[in-house]
Amino acid sequence: MQYLRLIAAFAAVTSLSACLLDNDLERGLAGAATGAVIADVVGGNVVTGAIAGGAAGALCDEITRICR
Numbered sequence: 001m002q003y004l005r006l007i008a009a010f011a012a013v014t015s016l017s018a019c020l021l022d023n024d025l026e027r028g029l030a031g032a033a034t035g036a037v038i039a040d041v042v043g044g045n046v047v048t049g050a051i052a053g054g055a056a057g058a059l060c061d062e063i064t065r066i067c068r
Helices: 004-019 022-044 046-063
Strands: none
Touching: 004 022, 022 046
């Protein structure tokens, strides 16, 4: 349970800070790093986490209005 709260806090902070970045490349790199760290902590595949996080970071302004 402790890890779940830590992961949720980490994901919230990094996702909000990624919106302050200037372009899709920077947001994609931040998302990839965040996805890899979270996947490693929960015992998942780090490469898959990095790919998913990178895609979410790079596409966040096209899909949602959060990063605009």
